Amino acid sequence: MIFAYNKEHVGDVLMVIVSDDKGQENRVERKGNIAQVSVAEDGQVVAWNIFEASTILGDIEGNGQVVLTEKQLTKVNEELAKVGFSETLVEDHEPKIVIGFVKSCKKHPDSDHLSITQTEVDNGEVLQIVCGAPNIKAGQKVVVAKPGAMMPDGMMIWPGVLRGVESFGMICSAGELRLPDAPAKKGILELPFDAVIGEAFPVGK
Template sequence: MIFAYNKEHVGDVLMIIVADDKGQENQVKRNGNVAQVSVAEDGQVVAWNIFDASTVLGEIEGSGQVDLTKEQLTKINQEMTKAGFSETLVEDNEPKIVIGFVKSCKKHPDSDHLSITQTEVDNGNVLQIVCGAPNIKAGQKVVVAKPGAMMPDGLMIWPGVLRGVESFGMICSAGELRLPDAPAKKGILELPFDAVVGEAFPVGK
Protein backbone atom coordinates (compact mmCIF):
# COMPACT_ATOMS: atom_id res chain seq x y z
CA MET A 1 0.00 0.00 0.00
CA ILE A 2 1.52 3.30 -1.15
CA PHE A 3 0.50 6.70 0.19
CA ALA A 4 1.33 9.63 -2.11
CA TYR A 5 0.69 13.35 -1.67
CA ASN A 6 1.77 16.30 -3.78
CA LYS A 7 -0.31 19.39 -3.00
CA GLU A 8 1.57 21.63 -5.45
CA HIS A 9 0.89 19.49 -8.52
CA VAL A 10 -2.19 17.43 -7.62
CA GLY A 11 -3.98 19.47 -4.98
CA ASP A 12 -5.01 18.49 -1.46
CA VAL A 13 -5.54 14.84 -2.39
CA LEU A 14 -4.03 11.79 -0.69
CA MET A 15 -3.59 8.97 -3.20
CA ILE A 16 -3.53 5.43 -1.82
CA ILE A 17 -2.30 2.79 -4.28
CA VAL A 18 -3.14 -0.75 -3.23
CA ALA A 19 -2.57 -2.79 -6.40
CA ASP A 20 -1.19 -2.62 -9.94
CA ASP A 21 -3.90 -1.86 -12.51
CA LYS A 22 -1.55 -3.18 -15.25
CA GLY A 23 -2.67 -0.39 -17.58
CA GLN A 24 -6.27 -1.56 -17.67
CA GLU A 25 -9.20 0.84 -17.94
CA ASN A 26 -10.31 2.17 -14.56
CA GLN A 27 -13.63 3.27 -13.16
CA VAL A 28 -14.13 5.72 -10.28
CA LYS A 29 -16.87 5.83 -7.66
CA ARG A 30 -16.85 8.93 -5.44
CA ASN A 31 -18.83 9.50 -2.27
CA GLY A 32 -18.06 12.64 -0.27
CA ASN A 33 -14.29 13.03 0.18
CA VAL A 34 -13.54 9.44 -0.86
CA ALA A 35 -13.08 8.05 -4.37
CA GLN A 36 -12.66 4.34 -5.05
CA VAL A 37 -10.66 3.45 -8.17
CA SER A 38 -11.16 -0.03 -9.60
CA VAL A 39 -10.46 -1.98 -12.78
CA ALA A 40 -13.48 -1.61 -15.07
CA GLU A 41 -13.37 -5.22 -16.30
CA ASP A 42 -13.37 -7.11 -13.00
CA GLY A 43 -13.98 -4.52 -10.28
CA GLN A 44 -10.65 -5.07 -8.48
CA VAL A 45 -9.93 -2.07 -6.26
CA VAL A 46 -6.52 -0.62 -7.12
CA ALA A 47 -6.54 2.78 -5.42
CA TRP A 48 -8.35 5.27 -3.18
CA ASN A 49 -8.27 9.05 -3.30
CA ILE A 50 -8.99 11.11 -0.20
CA PHE A 51 -9.97 14.67 -1.13
CA ASP A 52 -9.46 17.65 1.21
CA ALA A 53 -6.86 15.40 2.82
CA SER A 54 -5.41 17.99 5.18
CA THR A 55 -8.91 18.68 6.54
CA VAL A 56 -9.62 14.97 7.02
CA LEU A 57 -6.19 13.97 8.37
CA GLY A 58 -4.55 17.12 9.67
CA GLU A 59 -1.17 18.31 8.39
CA ILE A 60 0.55 16.03 5.90
CA GLU A 61 4.31 16.39 5.55
CA GLY A 62 6.13 15.54 2.37
CA SER A 63 5.80 15.61 -1.40
CA GLY A 64 5.63 12.26 -3.16
CA GLN A 65 5.45 9.09 -1.09
CA VAL A 66 4.49 9.91 2.50
CA ASP A 67 4.22 8.02 5.77
CA LEU A 68 1.03 8.29 7.79
CA THR A 69 0.54 7.89 11.52
CA LYS A 70 -1.68 5.20 13.00
CA GLU A 71 -4.13 7.94 13.96
CA GLN A 72 -4.28 9.23 10.38
CA LEU A 73 -4.97 5.73 9.04
CA THR A 74 -7.80 5.43 11.56
CA LYS A 75 -9.23 8.72 10.27
CA ILE A 76 -9.05 7.43 6.68
CA ASN A 77 -11.01 4.31 7.61
CA GLN A 78 -13.58 6.45 9.45
CA GLU A 79 -13.93 8.69 6.40
CA MET A 80 -14.36 5.65 4.13
CA THR A 81 -17.10 4.27 6.40
CA LYS A 82 -18.77 7.68 6.52
CA ALA A 83 -18.74 7.71 2.70
CA GLY A 84 -20.49 4.33 2.59
CA PHE A 85 -17.58 2.06 1.68
CA SER A 86 -17.17 -1.26 3.52
CA GLU A 87 -13.43 -1.76 2.93
CA THR A 88 -10.85 -1.17 5.67
CA LEU A 89 -7.21 -0.29 5.12
CA VAL A 90 -4.74 -2.25 7.28
CA GLU A 91 -1.55 -0.69 8.59
CA ASP A 92 1.62 -1.87 6.82
CA ASN A 93 4.84 -0.69 8.44
CA GLU A 94 7.14 -3.06 6.55
CA PRO A 95 9.86 -1.05 4.77
CA LYS A 96 9.72 -1.41 1.00
CA ILE A 97 13.22 -0.13 0.08
CA VAL A 98 15.72 -2.22 2.00
CA ILE A 99 19.24 -3.60 2.07
CA GLY A 100 19.53 -6.94 0.31
CA PHE A 101 22.11 -9.65 -0.31
CA VAL A 102 22.56 -11.22 -3.76
CA LYS A 103 22.76 -14.93 -3.01
CA SER A 104 23.06 -16.06 -6.62
CA CYS A 105 23.26 -14.50 -10.07
CA LYS A 106 23.03 -16.14 -13.47
CA LYS A 107 22.63 -14.92 -17.02
CA HIS A 108 19.12 -14.63 -18.43
CA PRO A 109 18.66 -17.35 -21.07
CA ASP A 110 16.96 -14.96 -23.52
CA SER A 111 19.01 -11.78 -23.04
CA ASP A 112 22.63 -10.74 -23.42
CA HIS A 113 22.42 -8.05 -20.72
CA LEU A 114 19.91 -9.27 -18.12
CA SER A 115 20.75 -11.41 -15.09
CA ILE A 116 18.49 -13.46 -12.83
CA THR A 117 19.27 -13.07 -9.14
CA GLN A 118 18.07 -14.69 -5.97
CA THR A 119 18.28 -11.84 -3.47
CA GLU A 120 17.63 -12.07 0.27
CA VAL A 121 15.72 -9.07 1.61
CA ASP A 122 14.83 -9.88 5.23
CA ASN A 123 14.46 -12.76 7.68
CA GLY A 124 15.55 -15.29 5.08
CA ASN A 125 12.96 -14.06 2.56
CA VAL A 126 14.45 -14.40 -0.93
CA LEU A 127 13.11 -12.64 -4.02
CA GLN A 128 13.84 -13.53 -7.63
CA ILE A 129 14.82 -10.24 -9.27
CA VAL A 130 15.82 -9.76 -12.90
CA CYS A 131 18.50 -7.07 -13.14
CA GLY A 132 20.06 -5.32 -16.14
CA ALA A 133 23.02 -3.70 -14.38
CA PRO A 134 26.43 -4.68 -15.81
CA ASN A 135 28.04 -4.85 -12.35
CA ILE A 136 25.53 -7.19 -10.67
CA LYS A 137 27.07 -10.34 -9.18
CA ALA A 138 26.59 -12.82 -6.36
CA GLY A 139 27.88 -11.84 -2.93
CA GLN A 140 26.95 -8.15 -3.12
CA LYS A 141 25.02 -6.10 -0.57
CA VAL A 142 22.60 -3.96 -2.56
CA VAL A 143 19.49 -1.78 -2.24
CA VAL A 144 16.24 -3.53 -3.17
CA ALA A 145 12.92 -1.89 -3.94
CA LYS A 146 10.35 -4.55 -3.09
CA PRO A 147 6.89 -4.81 -4.66
CA GLY A 148 4.77 -2.00 -3.28
CA ALA A 149 7.65 0.51 -3.20
CA MET A 150 7.51 3.96 -4.73
CA MET A 151 10.79 5.33 -6.06
CA PRO A 152 11.75 8.99 -5.57
CA ASP A 153 10.72 9.78 -9.18
CA GLY A 154 7.24 8.32 -8.60
CA LEU A 155 7.87 4.95 -10.28
CA MET A 156 5.94 2.20 -8.52
CA ILE A 157 7.44 -1.27 -8.21
CA TRP A 158 5.23 -4.29 -8.88
CA PRO A 159 5.93 -7.92 -9.79
CA GLY A 160 6.56 -8.30 -13.49
CA VAL A 161 7.93 -10.54 -16.22
CA LEU A 162 11.12 -9.68 -18.14
CA ARG A 163 11.79 -11.75 -21.25
CA GLY A 164 9.63 -14.56 -19.88
CA VAL A 165 11.16 -14.62 -16.37
CA GLU A 166 9.25 -13.42 -13.30
CA SER A 167 10.80 -10.59 -11.30
CA PHE A 168 9.71 -9.45 -7.84
CA GLY A 169 11.35 -6.10 -7.26
CA MET A 170 14.24 -3.94 -8.46
CA ILE A 171 17.90 -3.72 -7.47
CA CYS A 172 18.63 0.00 -7.44
CA SER A 173 21.33 2.36 -8.67
CA ALA A 174 22.44 5.47 -6.78
CA GLY A 175 20.74 7.63 -9.41
CA GLU A 176 17.41 5.82 -9.04
CA LEU A 177 17.64 6.43 -5.29
CA ARG A 178 18.47 10.12 -5.88
CA LEU A 179 21.57 9.94 -3.76
CA PRO A 180 23.84 13.00 -3.81
CA ASP A 181 26.82 12.75 -6.19
CA ALA A 182 25.37 9.65 -7.86
CA PRO A 183 27.74 8.52 -10.64
CA ALA A 184 26.59 8.87 -14.24
CA LYS A 185 27.96 5.42 -15.04
CA LYS A 186 25.34 2.68 -15.26
CA GLY A 187 25.28 0.14 -12.47
CA ILE A 188 23.64 -0.82 -9.21
CA LEU A 189 24.77 0.70 -5.92
CA GLU A 190 27.12 -1.65 -4.07
CA LEU A 191 26.99 -1.36 -0.27
CA PRO A 192 29.67 -2.21 2.31
CA PHE A 193 29.56 -5.84 3.36
CA ASP A 194 28.68 -4.90 6.95
CA ALA A 195 25.36 -3.41 5.78
CA VAL A 196 22.49 -5.19 7.55
CA VAL A 197 20.12 -7.16 5.32
CA GLY A 198 16.48 -6.15 5.81
CA GLU A 199 17.16 -2.69 7.20
CA ALA A 200 15.29 0.18 5.55
CA PHE A 201 17.42 2.26 3.19
CA PRO A 202 16.76 6.03 3.20
CA VAL A 203 16.09 7.58 -0.20
CA GLY A 204 15.81 11.11 -1.54
CA LYS A 205 12.46 12.70 -2.32
Protein backbone atom coordinates in the same frame (compact mmCIF):
# COMPACT_ATOMS: atom_id res chain seq x y z
CA MET B 1 -0.38 -0.12 0.52
CA ILE B 2 1.34 3.17 -0.36
CA PHE B 3 0.22 6.66 0.67
CA ALA B 4 1.38 9.52 -1.56
CA TYR B 5 0.85 13.27 -1.30
CA ASN B 6 2.13 16.12 -3.46
CA LYS B 7 0.11 19.25 -2.83
CA GLU B 8 2.16 21.45 -5.16
CA HIS B 9 1.69 19.31 -8.28
CA VAL B 10 -1.46 17.28 -7.59
CA GLY B 11 -3.42 19.40 -5.12
CA ASP B 12 -4.75 18.53 -1.69
CA VAL B 13 -5.25 14.87 -2.58
CA LEU B 14 -3.99 11.86 -0.63
CA MET B 15 -3.43 9.00 -3.06
CA VAL B 16 -3.60 5.47 -1.70
CA ILE B 17 -2.11 2.82 -4.00
CA VAL B 18 -3.31 -0.67 -3.12
CA SER B 19 -2.16 -2.85 -6.01
CA ASP B 20 -1.13 -2.89 -9.66
CA ASP B 21 -3.99 -2.50 -12.13
CA LYS B 22 -1.76 -4.05 -14.84
CA GLY B 23 -3.02 -1.55 -17.37
CA GLN B 24 -6.59 -2.78 -17.20
CA GLU B 25 -9.57 -0.49 -17.63
CA ASN B 26 -10.53 1.18 -14.37
CA ARG B 27 -13.83 2.23 -12.86
CA VAL B 28 -14.08 5.20 -10.46
CA GLU B 29 -16.80 5.54 -7.84
CA ARG B 30 -16.86 8.79 -5.89
CA LYS B 31 -18.70 9.41 -2.66
CA GLY B 32 -18.16 12.76 -0.97
CA ASN B 33 -14.45 13.48 -0.84
CA ILE B 34 -13.39 9.89 -1.53
CA ALA B 35 -12.98 8.15 -4.89
CA GLN B 36 -12.53 4.39 -5.13
CA VAL B 37 -10.61 3.13 -8.17
CA SER B 38 -11.19 -0.49 -9.16
CA VAL B 39 -10.58 -2.77 -12.13
CA ALA B 40 -13.66 -2.61 -14.31
CA GLU B 41 -13.62 -6.32 -15.17
CA ASP B 42 -13.51 -7.88 -11.70
CA GLY B 43 -14.03 -5.02 -9.24
CA GLN B 44 -10.64 -5.38 -7.52
CA VAL B 45 -9.85 -2.16 -5.67
CA VAL B 46 -6.47 -0.79 -6.78
CA ALA B 47 -6.46 2.75 -5.37
CA TRP B 48 -8.25 5.46 -3.41
CA ASN B 49 -8.12 9.23 -3.80
CA ILE B 50 -8.99 11.33 -0.76
CA PHE B 51 -9.77 14.90 -1.80
CA GLU B 52 -9.37 17.90 0.53
CA ALA B 53 -7.11 15.57 2.50
CA SER B 54 -5.68 18.19 4.85
CA THR B 55 -9.20 19.21 5.87
CA ILE B 56 -9.85 15.62 6.95
CA LEU B 57 -6.41 14.69 8.28
CA GLY B 58 -4.75 17.95 9.30
CA ASP B 59 -1.16 18.59 8.26
CA ILE B 60 0.37 15.83 6.14
CA GLU B 61 4.14 15.67 6.50
CA GLY B 62 6.29 14.89 3.49
CA ASN B 63 6.17 15.05 -0.28
CA GLY B 64 5.79 11.93 -2.40
CA GLN B 65 5.42 8.78 -0.34
CA VAL B 66 4.19 9.69 3.14
CA VAL B 67 3.51 7.87 6.40
CA LEU B 68 0.23 8.54 8.18
CA THR B 69 -0.06 8.63 11.93
CA GLU B 70 -2.42 6.17 13.59
CA LYS B 71 -4.79 9.06 14.26
CA GLN B 72 -4.78 10.09 10.59
CA LEU B 73 -5.40 6.52 9.41
CA THR B 74 -8.32 6.30 11.82
CA LYS B 75 -9.73 9.52 10.34
CA VAL B 76 -9.41 8.10 6.82
CA ASN B 77 -11.36 4.99 7.81
CA GLU B 78 -13.98 7.11 9.60
CA GLU B 79 -14.40 9.14 6.41
CA LEU B 80 -14.72 5.95 4.33
CA ALA B 81 -17.52 4.73 6.60
CA LYS B 82 -19.15 8.16 6.74
CA VAL B 83 -19.57 8.40 2.96
CA GLY B 84 -20.72 4.81 2.59
CA PHE B 85 -17.72 2.62 1.73
CA SER B 86 -17.42 -0.67 3.64
CA GLU B 87 -13.65 -1.16 3.24
CA THR B 88 -11.08 -0.44 5.94
CA LEU B 89 -7.53 0.62 5.10
CA VAL B 90 -4.68 -1.02 7.01
CA GLU B 91 -1.20 0.48 6.65
CA ASP B 92 1.66 -1.87 5.85
CA HIS B 93 4.60 -0.80 8.02
CA GLU B 94 7.05 -3.29 6.44
CA PRO B 95 9.85 -1.38 4.68
CA LYS B 96 9.77 -1.76 0.91
CA ILE B 97 13.22 -0.39 0.02
CA VAL B 98 15.71 -2.50 1.90
CA ILE B 99 19.25 -3.83 1.99
CA GLY B 100 19.60 -7.15 0.18
CA PHE B 101 22.25 -9.75 -0.56
CA VAL B 102 22.73 -11.25 -4.03
CA LYS B 103 23.01 -14.98 -3.34
CA SER B 104 23.32 -16.02 -6.97
CA CYS B 105 23.49 -14.38 -10.38
CA LYS B 106 23.28 -15.97 -13.81
CA LYS B 107 22.88 -14.70 -17.35
CA HIS B 108 19.35 -14.42 -18.75
CA PRO B 109 18.92 -17.10 -21.44
CA ASP B 110 17.20 -14.67 -23.83
CA SER B 111 19.23 -11.48 -23.31
CA ASP B 112 22.83 -10.40 -23.65
CA HIS B 113 22.57 -7.75 -20.90
CA LEU B 114 20.06 -9.06 -18.34
CA SER B 115 20.94 -11.25 -15.35
CA ILE B 116 18.70 -13.37 -13.12
CA THR B 117 19.47 -13.03 -9.44
CA GLN B 118 18.29 -14.74 -6.29
CA THR B 119 18.46 -11.95 -3.74
CA GLU B 120 17.84 -12.29 -0.01
CA VAL B 121 15.86 -9.36 1.42
CA ASP B 122 15.14 -10.37 5.03
CA ASN B 123 15.12 -13.37 7.38
CA GLY B 124 15.75 -15.87 4.62
CA GLU B 125 13.18 -14.36 2.23
CA VAL B 126 14.65 -14.60 -1.27
CA LEU B 127 13.29 -12.79 -4.33
CA GLN B 128 14.04 -13.61 -7.94
CA ILE B 129 14.97 -10.29 -9.54
CA VAL B 130 15.97 -9.72 -13.16
CA CYS B 131 18.61 -6.98 -13.32
CA GLY B 132 20.14 -5.14 -16.28
CA ALA B 133 23.07 -3.52 -14.49
CA PRO B 134 26.49 -4.39 -15.94
CA ASN B 135 28.11 -4.63 -12.48
CA ILE B 136 25.64 -7.03 -10.85
CA LYS B 137 27.23 -10.18 -9.41
CA ALA B 138 26.79 -12.73 -6.64
CA GLY B 139 28.07 -11.77 -3.19
CA GLN B 140 27.06 -8.11 -3.28
CA LYS B 141 25.09 -6.17 -0.70
CA VAL B 142 22.62 -4.04 -2.65
CA VAL B 143 19.49 -1.92 -2.31
CA VAL B 144 16.28 -3.70 -3.28
CA ALA B 145 12.94 -2.08 -4.05
CA LYS B 146 10.42 -4.79 -3.20
CA PRO B 147 6.99 -5.11 -4.83
CA GLY B 148 4.81 -2.29 -3.55
CA ALA B 149 7.70 0.17 -3.22
CA MET B 150 7.42 3.73 -4.48
CA MET B 151 10.63 5.17 -5.90
CA PRO B 152 11.61 8.84 -5.33
CA ASP B 153 10.40 9.73 -8.86
CA GLY B 154 6.95 8.25 -8.08
CA MET B 155 7.42 5.02 -10.03
CA MET B 156 5.79 2.00 -8.41
CA ILE B 157 7.52 -1.38 -8.31
CA TRP B 158 5.36 -4.41 -9.05
CA PRO B 159 6.11 -8.02 -10.03
CA GLY B 160 6.72 -8.37 -13.74
CA VAL B 161 8.11 -10.57 -16.50
CA LEU B 162 11.27 -9.64 -18.40
CA ARG B 163 11.98 -11.63 -21.54
CA GLY B 164 9.89 -14.51 -20.21
CA VAL B 165 11.40 -14.59 -16.70
CA GLU B 166 9.47 -13.48 -13.62
CA SER B 167 10.97 -10.66 -11.56
CA PHE B 168 9.84 -9.62 -8.09
CA GLY B 169 11.43 -6.23 -7.44
CA MET B 170 14.30 -4.04 -8.58
CA ILE B 171 17.95 -3.78 -7.57
CA CYS B 172 18.62 -0.04 -7.47
CA SER B 173 21.28 2.36 -8.65
CA ALA B 174 22.33 5.46 -6.72
CA GLY B 175 20.58 7.63 -9.32
CA GLU B 176 17.29 5.76 -8.99
CA LEU B 177 17.51 6.32 -5.22
CA ARG B 178 18.30 10.02 -5.77
CA LEU B 179 21.41 9.86 -3.65
CA PRO B 180 23.61 12.97 -3.62
CA ASP B 181 26.54 12.84 -6.06
CA ALA B 182 25.16 9.72 -7.76
CA PRO B 183 27.57 8.67 -10.55
CA ALA B 184 26.43 9.06 -14.15
CA LYS B 185 27.85 5.66 -14.99
CA LYS B 186 25.26 2.91 -15.20
CA GLY B 187 25.27 0.28 -12.48
CA ILE B 188 23.65 -0.77 -9.23
CA LEU B 189 24.75 0.69 -5.91
CA GLU B 190 27.04 -1.72 -4.08
CA LEU B 191 26.95 -1.41 -0.29
CA PRO B 192 29.63 -2.23 2.29
CA PHE B 193 29.62 -5.87 3.34
CA ASP B 194 28.66 -4.99 6.91
CA ALA B 195 25.31 -3.56 5.74
CA VAL B 196 22.48 -5.45 7.45
CA ILE B 197 20.15 -7.49 5.22
CA GLY B 198 16.52 -6.46 5.60
CA GLU B 199 17.14 -3.03 7.09
CA ALA B 200 15.24 -0.15 5.51
CA PHE B 201 17.39 1.99 3.22
CA PRO B 202 16.87 5.77 3.49
CA VAL B 203 15.75 7.19 0.16
CA GLY B 204 16.31 10.74 -1.03
CA LYS B 205 13.34 12.91 -1.83
